Amino acid sequence: MTQTRYYPTRSPEPEKEKTGGGGGGGGGTAMRVIVPLQGVVQGRGGLVLGSIIPCALFYFLQFYLKRNRDDPDDQNESSSPPQNPTTPSPSSEQLTELPALTRSLSRPLLSPRNPSGPIPISGRVSGIVKGAESPYYIGLRRIKEDPYDELDNPNGVIQLGLAENKLSLDLVKDWLAEHANEAILGNGKELSICGIATYQPFDGLMELKVAVAGFMSQVIEKAVTFNPSQIVLTAGATPAIEILSFCLADTGNAFLVPTPCYPGFDRDLKWRTGVEIIHVPCRSADNFNLSITALDISFNQAKKRGLKVRGIIISNPSNPVGNILSRETLYSLLDFAREKNIHIVSNEIFAGSTHGNEEFVSMAEIIEPEDIDRKRVHIVYGLSEDLCLPGFRVGVIYSLNEDVLAAAKKLTRFSAISAPTQRLLISMLSDSRFVQTFIRANRERLQRMYVQFVAGLEKMGIKSIRSGGGFYCWADMSGLISSYSERGEVELWDRLLNIGKVNVTPGSCCHCIEPGWFRFCVAILTEKDIPVVMDRIQKVLKPAN
């Protein structure tokens, strides 16, 4: 079986023929089996390929193994000598007397040796602790130290980097002022402490699921119904995404994420799950719209690197750009996912914050209940953005895959919503008059802010991509950066933060492939703030112009 063929040439063409159709799509990846020692046996050349290479590899492999094995030994060995004298041999009956003995023994033994250094923490979080901070988080911290306030701190930093909607906070406030008490404790008459103090289902109360399902349909403004039994509630959309990541992929697997994307994905998807993210670059020439071709290329490249791709994660409406995926694109995505047999996670957290005339199509609308593909589609939602309640920490997983639902339900033990908050939300979301008014008013205000902000930027000659949803304005400031690179971009960001005192998110945090793009969160401002922001930006730009 071994003495088949040996090709002295390395050109890819004959290789392809030889491996009989196994030729890889990327071209040139077909593998040729090098028969060891064949050079020696058959007497023609190939000594290097047949013997020296494998032998050298084997040699290094041993080195590698040796090195990796030493490590734990060293650490544990250093502490092992003192424990031998104390190893207990007597029968378990007498063991109770031993602790005193071990103690007296171990103490003197310890003192001559140096303490074994600081105690290590786990490898997986040491990166989290040390990791260099991205501008995104530096900016957020600066805000915390010196927040702008029209009256109290007019020279503070203006926050345009956090995804928060303060436009309709007053509506929520009014509602809470009126209803908070009875919402938590029942109708005032019959108070049910058992309903909030005792253990509740970790994946959320059924009443709240029903209310959330209703809210989601209302927000989408279409005849899409969400089945409450397919909802799992979590303490925020962040854990919802992480739980899905735990459910869909194993350590070392990968997800495709079109860029520019939400900067938090790097934490949510990867930190604890050990999953990798493969960025699929979208470009300004296409208005940062996703193309299936780019997906396909990234998918193949990942495969070539030996990564198993388990799914695509899209944001719709997209964060930061604000694009809304067309029905056609969603169908193509589904085709692509089917062809590759992978999952689709659709983050629709801005579904209720659409403000253009474009139609928003939820993945839930595309997928029919009997569709075999329903098992690969998962939707993430939350109340942080659409209901202005990030402090409440309410996230939603909506999935049609029973296994994923069952697993996610069990994982909510690590991330459940507090019962008083659930009660509060049940009454808030069931108050349909409030919900209707809120959604309408919120959209209007968002639209108004967005238009004003974009107009302000345009006056300074800064163009932005037309957004159909979300809180952001995705602006092209590439003409204003000192060098067309990430460095130039971060420099401008730094000047905006420290001179202009506005905190924005540079495109590099969103893994945008083109430098010079910035994300401005407009929903966090009041109308009065806009001229201030524009002035400050203008101030920064002047020297560059």
Added chain:
Amino acid sequence: MRLVVPLQGVVQGRGGLIFGSLIPCALFYFLQLYLKRHRSPNSQSNPPSPSASTQNLAEMSRTSSRSNLLSRGSIGPVRISSLATSICKPNESPYYIGLDKASEDPYDRIGNPDGVIQLGLSENRLCFDLIEKWMLENLNDSIRGREGGDLSISGIASYQPLDGTMELKMAMAGFLSRIMGGAVSFEPSQIVLTAGATPAIETLCFCLADHGNAFLVPTPYYPGFDRDMRWRTGVELIPVHCRSTDNFVLSISALDQAFNQTRKHGTKIRGILLSNPANPVGNLLSREMLCDLLDFAREKNIHIISDEIFAGSIYGNEEFVSIADVVDSEDFDKSRVHIVYGLSKDLSLPGFRVGMIYSFNENVLAAARKLTRFSSISAPTQRLLVSMLSDTRFIEEYMVTNKKRIRNMRDLFVAGLEGLGIRCADSSAGLYCWADMSKLIPSYGEKGELELWDKLLNVAKINMTPGSACHCIEPGWFRCCFTTLDKEDIPVVMERIRKVADTRTSRS
């Protein structure tokens, strides 16, 4: 490990040909075959490889993929992760089966007198009246802010620090030292708040151990540890068995043995996970024992996680000593000590989902703070708790009443069991009786224990937690949580147990 130098046999001419050349070459050959095999499915799925320019590809690949799909057969179901595959099945542990059963058909004296009586869930319902009263009086002010008029909405609606507000940390620190009799003071900046003690434990586990590492856990232990510590972290739990002859008190020699055995298997141990007061037994670790444990941990250079969630539910005369107290008073390395606490037991608020990590290790705190993004407490709840915990008069009254009531219930429950000839382990804290029912089991083994558990659940309609769910090494022990009961329920429980006991004795 001896290094085998490849080709040395050939070069030096003495033997070793097999070691030096044939083995590596053979290995290399198989490696290639392996790689080849694993790559081929990939290459088959790629026929419509895109080569045209980027502009007009969107449609092209779509049409080609469609037609390709039709020609090929449909693919199997989409895969989910191995974690999800293993946990999506229904619960198999008696602990969870019992809980489910009891929640489907809960006992109610009037409404459902034939329902299942829940003794398996650790919940304290003895003082709900006090909490209810407080809420009625204070809820309004606490959520809206003291002034009542101007609701500071942005304080609850907008983003808050994910690891908890400083106000709540301070309130928690005060509450903790209060329940520990003022012996220890807790530093609010060393507190990280999480949505329940469960994520607190998991977060610590992520911070202290890597995949494949292990923790030593004295048995019998809380059945939930198997999920909290292992599921997502990939960490192993090594049971360290404690025995009834010692009243289930931990011994350092048993720890040491378990440590050495585990090491021999090549598993790295990163820490000890303690419950103090112990769940399920309810005994306390003495100051001396805590010192020994700290010595042990230093000697092996490992961490200690001390789960002190029952610290405020002490009803015996024994004094509770927190590990924070011990490291404060003596010269120990603090950086390896981490405490877990929560309000689910001592303040009877499991529905609020409030847990905390208290650590002396800056790195662990930094990492844990960042990980709270996955498990933070809702802001309205934080508000509510800040005022509740700061109301010292209420807390004082609550603590005293709660201890008294737990003690009364326990005395009644233990007396009832003793009337049936069932002995309980000595305990001075917690919400449980750890009862020795080994006389009632049909065969001395786990099978016998589960048979009795099954009979109790399905015939007598009582859900208890069998010792095997707590990894107890001796069969026949059961954990009964008595704080979910009313006093009037106790005779009912005893009657139901008696029935099971009688069928056993009449048969034998």
